[in-house]
Amino acid sequence: MMSFDQNAFLIIFTASMIAISCGLLGVFMMLRKMSMTGDAISHAVLPGIVIGFLVSGTQRGLEVIIGAGILGILATLMIDWLRKKARVQLDASIGITFTLLFAIGIILISVFAYRVDLDQECVLYGEIAYLPIDLWISSSGQSFGPRIMWLAILNLLLVGVFITLFYKELKITSFDEKFGIVIGIPASAINLGLMSMVSYTTVSSFEAVGAILVVALLVVPPATAYLWTRDLRPLIQLTILTGILVSVVGYYLAYLFDSSIAGMMVTVAGIVFFLSVILTHKKFKFSLGTQKETQPFSS
């Protein structure tokens, strides 16, 4: 049975916020052919989270976010270094970097297990269903609603500001990085900024949806939207819509089958993607017949 109560709304709303944040960053990661770097970052932040946790003693500390941010950037730099200086293929350097860092994170968790309230399950899969009972309660005892929802809102706000402010720079460095450098765009700063946002988004979302869903949300909605449009603005809008669709449908299917919400969202994202492949493939065949016009040169 379908239901729409407050808890359902909170979960869908939070999942949508996370999906939009990931999608916005994912569009630029995809255009830079760095989707898998996003994957790497989302796993590589684990040791940073654990160290931040050990320092601050809580999952909610700023230290956790800083630790993850540092590890995310470290992973990016390591991938870059392996590729450019050690001449390792990009896919191999990504594979080496993130498995190594993720493994270090797992070891840290198991070694400090008695002090860390974290487990691999939680990091990989998250549990958004518990969101309504994890409330943000102020020191005076007033409740403001789910803590993770506020994290997701803050996250989306920061991602939105980042992309609005640097839209032009992100666009040019994604299309033609060298030209960007030549005209004086600080390309490596923009790149590091984007990687930091991905790291931060990963940390702020992993409790709710886990690293696997974060990767799916980074990669699948932009890839789906890219099948439908070749224009940057519609691409971003369609990515946002796909993210919301995945959250809503994913939630209700999980409710229907009484299964994991995050897992169902990834599944829905995959299905939407494959449906798009089939539908746009037909559209492509159709348009081939009508688009053959000769273009005379006028000078």
Add this chain to the structure above:
Amino acid sequence: MIKQVENPILEIHDLTVSYDQSPVLWNVDLSLPAGKLIGILGPNGAGKSTLIKSVMGLVEPSSGYVKLFDQTLDAVRNRISYVPQRESVDWNFPASVLDVVLMGTYGKLGLFKRPGKKEKALALDCLEKVGMSAFVHRQISELSGGQQQRVFIARALAQEADLYLMDEPFAGVDMNTEAAIFKLLQEMSAGGKTVVVVHHDIYSAVNYFDWFIMLNLHLVASGPKNEVVTEELLRKTYGGKLNLLSKVSELIRQKEFNPLKG
């Protein structure tokens, strides 16, 4: 035969560039005059693109330095325009022709500012100059090779620079486009702009440029057409490809090539 000039617009001093310890440019020392249409010639792997990239700061030299307008690159970025090789980008990028040309205005806009009406008018004007007005809203993935090249040149025009460096703008374009682009470059140099072009076709180069840089890891020659386009220097540049060279000298003879007559 290396001719140095007074008040050069571009000065390259003892430049050496290496990739992985093996030099790709060796001790290049030259200076270029303003307002000329300059061709960089040389066989594959001679370091032509590397020379342009090191001028643009995209390649770190092992030694030597480059001065533009008698200043460092950072001081004069806004006066230099760059056309990279067409294959250096993915043309499936979601952008329209106008979007790409507008990117030429980003350098002068600075951080946080978006292109407005003025920039758009400039971009449309540049598209007009390269004969692409009919394609303003076309997706770049739907362009032919020659059209892509013209979009890149329009983007460079939108930079409103004084010095233009172009990496193989004639690669893979049809004859009509080549002639149209070349006519545009001629107009630009007549208008006082300096245009430096990497070119691989020596036959057409002889007709196109009025100053030549000949490279083959070393600098073989740099000077005005009448002084450097000789069989001896071409032979030095292209090494043992005699067959090719005798064709060129044949071509030069046939055309009664006389630089003094223009």
